[in-house]
Amino acid sequence: PSTMREVMLEVPNVRWQDIGGQDEIKQKLKEAVEWPLKHPQSFLQMGITPPKGVLLYGPPGCSKTLTAKALATESGLNFIAVKGPELFSKWVGESEKAVHEIFRKARAAAPSIVFFDEIDAIAVKRGASSGSSTSVADRVLSQLLNEMDGVEPLLNVTVVAATNRPDIIDSALLRPGRIDRVLYVGPPDLASRKAIFDIQLRKMAVADDVSTVRLAEITEEFSGAEVVALCQEAAMAAMEEDLNAEKVEARHFEACRAKFKQRTTPEMLE
Numbered sequence: 001p002s003t004m005r006e007v008m009l010e011v012p013n014v015r016w017q018d019i020g021g022q023d024e025i026k027q028k029l030k031e032a033v034e035w036p037l038k039h040p041q042s043f044l045q046m047g048i049t050p051p052k053g054v055l056l057y058g059p060p061g062c063s064k065t066l067t068a069k070a071l072a073t074e075s076g077l078n079f080i081a082v083k084g085p086e087l088f089s090k091w092v093g094e095s096e097k098a099v100h101e102i103f104r105k106a107r108a109a110a111p112s113i114v115f116f117d118e119i120d121a122i123a124v125k126r127g128a129s130s131g132s133s134t135s136v137a138d139r140v141l142s143q144l145l146n147e148m149d150g151v152e153p154l155l156n157v158t159v160v161a162a163t164n165r166p167d168i169i170d171s172a173l174l175r176p177g178r179i180d181r182v183l184y185v186g187p188p189d190l191a192s193r194k195a196i197f198d199i200q201l202r203k204m205a206v207a208d209d210v211s212t213v214r215l216a217e218i219t220e221e222f223s224g225a226e227v228v229a230l231c232q233e234a235a236m237a238a239m240e241e242d243l244n245a246e247k248v249e250a251r252h253f254e255a256c257r258a259k260f261k262q263r264t265t266p267e268m269l270e
């Protein structure tokens with residue numbers, strides 16, 4: 001069906017340098033996903049099995065999706081991205097077929113990466129989703145498990161998945177041979193926040209009194225997405241004051257920081 005085109009190879013355009021900080025996660029992901037697909041002989045030589053899949057988990061807005069996209073761009077590997085919830089909404093009654101089709105495409109495009117964003121939507125603990133014995137959700141999960149250890153071996157295809165809710169994911173999916181590597185993508189620390197501000201401010205017109213060191217200091221417990229949002233709000237504040245303003249000044253950032261509504265609560269960042 002024509003709708004399947006929507007899961008076709010998507011070429012993201014995010015580079016590692018677009019992501020502030022998070023150096024360890026960038027490196028770990030390269031090792032776990034790029035190395036096995038590009039240097040399988042090294043793994044053979046060492047006698048170790050590369051992971052079939054990697055789960056990125058952590059609070060919202062902290063660069064899980066961004067990191068997966070950069071991995072795709074930078075590795076040059078074929079990349080098929082699927083948003084978990086879309087599997088149900090776009091392919092009503094055909095969700096299992098859609099899963100099968102995604103993996104068929106991934107095999108055909110190997111070496112490739114299949115990225116499931118918000119995987120919790122399709123991999124909730126079995127039986128937890130509804131009263132009936134085999135709900136659609138259960139069947140989709142079974143299909144996913146089948147594809148991962150199936151009759152046709154998943155050669156040169158690595159699954160990368162992201163979630164804010166690792167606790168609700170069916171443990172069968174996380175067994176060896178499936179998504180057996182788990183990486184925590186945490187909130188940005190001071191240095192990472194400074195790096196994110198540096199990236200954002202490079203694209204903006206800012207006055208000399210703006211210091212990214214200072215900005216990083218006053219945004220403790222901000223997610224990466226919130227750091228970006230603060231930059232946008234500060235620029236809007238400068239424009240509200242004077243539509244002909246040429247630059248965003250430090251006071252605009254300070255004022256917006258003071259009234260910034262955080263959507264990420266401290267508990268979410270734990």
Ligand code: ATP
Binds near residue numbers: 199
């Ligand atoms: P969710 O769980 O809500 O999907 P996520 O962890 O996948 O969140 P992303 O979608 O990667 O988060 O990030 C959201 C936005 O926040 C990005 O598009 C980007 O603008 C910004 N952002 C987050 N972290 C960073 C970072 N480390 N460097 C630069 N931008 C960032």
